[in-house]
Amino acid sequence: MCGRIVVNGRVWEGAGLCRWVDEVLMLPLQAVAERLGARRRWIAYPRHLEVEKDGKVMALEIGAANARLQSEEIPLDFPVYLDQGLIMVPVSLLGRFFGLSWTYVKDVDAAILSRAEPALADKRVVLDPGHGGDDPGVISGCLVESELTWDVAHRLSGLLILAGAVVTSTREEHETASPFQRVMVVEKAKPDVVISIHMNSFLCPAHNGLETYWYNSWPARHLAEYVHRGILEEIDMPDRGVRESAFCILRHSPAASILIKLGFVTGDSDRVILKDKWMRERAALGIFRGIRDFVEAFAGAM
Ligand SMILES: [Zn+2]
CATH class of the missing domain: 3.40.630.40 (Zn-dependent exopeptidases)
Structure with a gap:
């Protein structure tokens, strides 16, 4: 299933949908990062990238089993992957980095994230x-x-x-x-x-x-x-x-x-x-x- 995304009370109208992969909910990083004003840059395209928000840095590697938050290694529920230019990231990692709680509303197929x-x-x-x-x-x-x-x-x-x-x-x-x-x-x-x-x-x-x-x-x-x-x-x-x-x-x-x-x-x-x-x-x-x-x-x- 691929569904809608709501961040802090607003429906994300840009590119990308949430998606379940192996029972892990993945979201396009762009949707959350842009809505929350985070900066994102490739360190080595198309493999390593960093996201920065309020002085905190998250380092991601496409296909890797871990991500790094500040200096801490975080095991991922599912590796980060690229899908038609969108960087798909497990919702739990986004929640942790951005300080968001999340839920999935099944009957409308929507991931809802909220600070x-x-x-x-x-x-x-x-x-x-x-x-x-x-x-x-x-x-x-x-x-x-x-x-x-x-x-x-x-x-x-x-x-x-x-x-x-x-x-x-x-x-x-x-x-x-x-x-x-x-x-x-x-x-x-x-x-x-x-x-x-x-x-x-x-x-x-x-x-x-x-x-x-x-x-x-x-x-x-x-x-x-x-x-x-x-x-x-x-x-x-x-x-x-x-x-x-x-x-x-x-x-x-x-x-x-x-x-x-x-x-x-x-x-x-x-x-x-x-x-x-x-x-x-x-x-x-x-x-x-x-x-x-x-x-x-x-x-x-x-
Ligand atoms: Zn009435």
């Missing part, structure tokens, strides 16, 4: 996937709101945990949770941020688009704006705006809390997006960056 985000370290985030269990939310054809909200929250949870946040969910996958139970989870977790996820519905399929809600708090309004923008950078949905409304979960959360209506399950163009796993992963990436950038900007005020 430990200083702003997110130990920040508490409550995710509130709307509906669930006995309450499916809106059903339209094959789309069930409770399944979609869980899916996006689950993807988002993976991204947040990888970056160092502490994540709590108001429900499990097939659990029914009342508004009261959800508010209790929020009260107990004492979160910095609450993200509630729902979808919209309407009789007319021409209604499509993203709405993000906040209530009665400036931090929440800023969070809504960051997250709304993040999602629209990732998926092509009409912008229905950042709005204020007194949803139950927002009224009862002292933290910066927002409710996202991630498109219309009844909308002709939104349905195409919501049906697509990769688009849901990208929506989660947009929410992730919105949270991260908000916390970074307002860390002192939290």
Whole structure:
């Protein structure tokens, strides 16, 4: 399998895919080095090269069983190799050199690498996937709101945990949770941020688009704006705006809390997006960056 690459919350759009070789995940060095501003030079083309970042040096030899980090020899899970000009390197080595955690999201065939985000370290985030269990939310054809909200929250949870946040969910996958139970989870977790996820519905399929809600708090309004923008950078949905409304979960959360209506399950163009796993992963990436950038900007005020 050859798949997509995400580094620090952004999809790598340049050349190269990740690739499994003998159960080792290999990534093109270029994708990570360029995204992270590392320098790379051949010492003896096409065999020996060095990568430099913040004064640290990694020496690689094509085909060798080891690499050198500073003066330390590191055994490799699989030798570095060249593939059509791309230098394929085991993900574990990249993680170690660049200080990245990584995971592989199988259903969208994507390698996700993330630094430990200083702003997110130990920040508490409550995710509130709307509906669930006995309450499916809106059903339209094959789309069930409770399944979609869980899916996006689950993807988002993976991204947040990888970056160092502490994540709590108001429900499990097939659990029914009342508004009261959800508010209790929020009260107990004492979160910095609450993200509630729902979808919209309407009789007319021409209604499509993203709405993000906040209530009665400036931090929440800023969070809504960051997250709304993040999602629209990732998926092509009409912008229905950042709005204020007194949803139950927002009224009862002292933290910066927002409710996202991630498109219309009844909308002709939104349905195409919501049906697509990769688009849901990208929506989660947009929410992730919105949270991260908000916390970074307002860390002192939290
Ligand atoms: Zn809903």
